[in-house]
Amino acid sequence: MLIKSRLQFIIAAALGYFTLYWLFKSSLLSLPLSSFKIQQCRSHPLWSSIASTHFKKDDPNAVAYTYINMNDKDGSHNSSRYSEDWTEKQKNNSSSQQSTHQQQHHLVHNDGNDFGHVLILTPFKQSVQFIDRYFDNVKRLTYPHHLISLGFLVSDSTDGTIEKLRERAQLEMDTRQQAPSLSSSGEESVSSWNSFDSISIFQKDYQYDLPANEDRHAFNVQITRRNIMAKSRNTLLSAALTEKHDWVLWLDGDVIEYPETLLEELMAMDKDMIVPNCYWHSYNEEGGYDKNNWQETEESLAFQKTLPEDQVLVEGYPELITHRKLMIDMRFENNQTDLFYAVPLDAVGGTCTLVKAKVHRNGAIFPPFPYQHQVETEGLAKMAKALGYEVWGLPNYLVYHYI
Numbered sequence: 289m290l291i292k293s294r295l296q297f298i299i300a301a302a303l304g305y306f307t308l309y310w311l312f313k314s315s316l317l318s319l320p321l322s323s324f325k326i327q328q329c330r331s332h333p334l335w336s337s338i339a340s341t342h343f344k345k346d347d348p349n350a351v352a353y354t355y356i357n358m359n360d361k362d363g364s365h366n367s368s369r370y371s372e373d374w375t376e377k378q379k380n381n382s383s384s385q386q387s388t389h390q391q392q393h394h395l396v397h398n399d400g401n402d403f404g405h406v407l408i409l410t411p412f413k414q415s416v417q418f419i420d421r422y423f424d425n426v427k428r429l430t431y432p433h434h435l436i437s438l439g440f441l442v443s444d445s446t447d448g449t450i451e452k453l454r455e456r457a458q459l460e461m462d463t464r465q466q467a468p469s470l471s472s473s474g475e476e477s478v479s480s481w482n483s484f485d486s487i488s489i490f491q492k493d494y495q496y497d498l499p500a501n502e503d504r505h506a507f508n509v510q511i512t513r514r515n516i517m518a519k520s521r522n523t524l525l526s527a528a529l530t531e532k533h534d535w536v537l538w539l540d541g542d543v544i545e546y547p548e549t550l551l552e553e554l555m556a557m558d559k560d561m562i563v564p565n566c567y568w569h570s571y572n573e574e575g576g577y578d579k580n581n582w583q584e585t586e587e588s589l590a591f592q593k594t595l596p597e598d599q600v601l602v603e604g605y606p607e608l609i610t611h612r613k614l615m616i617d618m619r620f621e622n623n624q625t626d627l628f629y630a631v632p633l634d635a636v637g638g639t640c641t642l643v644k645a646k647v648h649r650n651g652a653i654f655p656p657f658p659y660q661h662q663v664e665t666e667g668l669a670k671m672a673k674a675l676g677y678e679v680w681g682l683p684n685y686l687v688y689h690y691i
C-alpha cells in the first residue's frame with residue numbers, strides 16, 4: 289500500500305512536473321510572441337541596415353545644408369566667400385555620411401531597386417514666385433528622399449530668390465531635425481525617408497540683365513542668354529556633383545507640374561539621358577513648350593553643311609528654319625499611346641532631363657561655345673552622343689512648364 293502510494297506519489301509528482309513544465313513553456317511562448325517577432329525582424333540584415341541608416345539620419349549633426357557665394361572665385365566679384373556653421377559640421381561629418389551612403393546603396397540593392405542617389409539641379413534667376421511650388425513638388429516625389437540631393441545656383445536676382453531658397457531649405461532642415469527617432473516598432477523611421485539627403489545653394493552673378501526693351505525670347509538675344517545659361521549649369525554641376533551621385537536630374541524652376549513617380553519611372557528606362565515631353569496647359573487647353581528636344585533629319589543635316597562652323601542654331605524662330613523634328617510634335621505619333629514609348633533624340637532642353645552621372649563625369653557639359661551648331665542643353669546632348677551615349681525622349685510622358 290505504502291509502495292503503491294509512493295508509486296502514486298511519484299507518478300503524481302511526475303505528472304505535476306510535466307504539467308508545470310508545459311504550462312511554463314507555453315506561457316513563455318505565448319506572452320512574448322510579439323517581441324520574439326521583433327527580435328526576428330531586427331536580426332534581419334535589411335532591417336538592421338534601415339535602422340542604422342535612420343539612426344544616423346536623425347542625428348542633427350548629419351544634416352547637410354550649404355550656402356556658398358562663389359562670386360569671388362574668378363575675381364569677377366569681390367564679395368567674400370560665405371559659409372555658415374553647418375558647412376563646417378557637414379565637413380566634420382563627411383566620413384560618417386559616407387558610410388551612411390554606402391549603407392543606403394546596400395539598402396536599395398537589398399530592396400530590389402538598385403536605382404541609386406539622384407542629384408536634382410536647378411538654376412534660378414529672379415524666381416522667388418516659383419520656390420514654394422518647387423519644394424511642394426519635389427517633396428511629393430515618391431522616390432526615397434534620403435536618396436535625393438538638391439542643388440541650386442542663384443544668379444543676378446534682386447527679388448529675394450536666395451533668401452526664399454534659404455528659408456525653404458532651413459524649413460526642410462528643421463523638419464528633419466524634429467523627426468522622432470526610431471522606436472522599437474520602427475514606425476517613425478518613415479519620417480527619415482521623407483528627408484532629403486542634402487540641400488546646397490550656390491550663388492554666382494554674371495551681371496547679365498536683358499535691356500528693358502528687349503524680349504527675352506527675341507532671336508538676337510538668344511545666344512548671349514544661352515551662353516550665360518550654359519555657364520550657370522556648368523558652374524552648378526561642378527559645384528554640386530560628388531562621387532555619391534548616380535543620376536542628375538536637371539529641373540527648371542518654372543516646371544510646375546510633373547508626376548510624383550517621375551524619378552523611378554525615368555530611371556527605370558535605364559537610358560544615359562532621357563527627357564519627358566514638356567508641355568504647357570491652361571484650364572482647357574494645352575500645347576508643346578520645350579522645343580529643344582528634337583531629332584535631326586536629312587534636311588536639317590544637309591542645311592548644317594551649308595553653315596559656317598560657328599553658326600549657332602536655335603529652335604522656334606520663323607526667321608530660322610532648321611528642319612528638325614521636334615518632340616512636342618511626336619505625342620501619340622503613329623497611334624503610339626504607351627506612356628513609356630521612347631524615341632531617340634539628338635538634342636534636349638533643360639526643363640526636365642535625367643542624365644546618368646557618368647555621362648557628365650566622362651565629359652559631357654553644357655558648351656557655352658558653338659558645338660556642332662549648338663550651345664547649352666542641345667550642345668550637352670550632342671556632346672553626350674559624341675562620347676557614345678544614347679539620348680532618348682518620351683513623347684507621351686508629360687511635364688508642364690509655367691505659362
Ligand SMILES: Nc1nc2c(ncn2[C@@H]2O[C@H](COP(=O)(O)OP(=O)(O)OP(=O)(O)O)[C@@H](O)[C@H]2O)c(=O)[nH]1
Pocket residue numbers: 410411412413414415441442443444494496504516517520539540541542
Ligand atoms: N543661375 C541662373 N539661372 C538662370 C539664369 N537664367 C535663367 N535661369 C533659370 O534657369 C531655368 C531656365 O531658364 P528659363 O528662363 O526658364 O529658360 P526657358 O525655359 O528657356 O525660358 P522661358 O520660356 O522664359 O521659361 C529657370 O529655372 C530660370 O530661373 C541665369 O542667368 N542664371
Ligand SMILES: [Mg+2]
Pocket residue numbers: 540542543689
Ligand atoms: Mg523656363
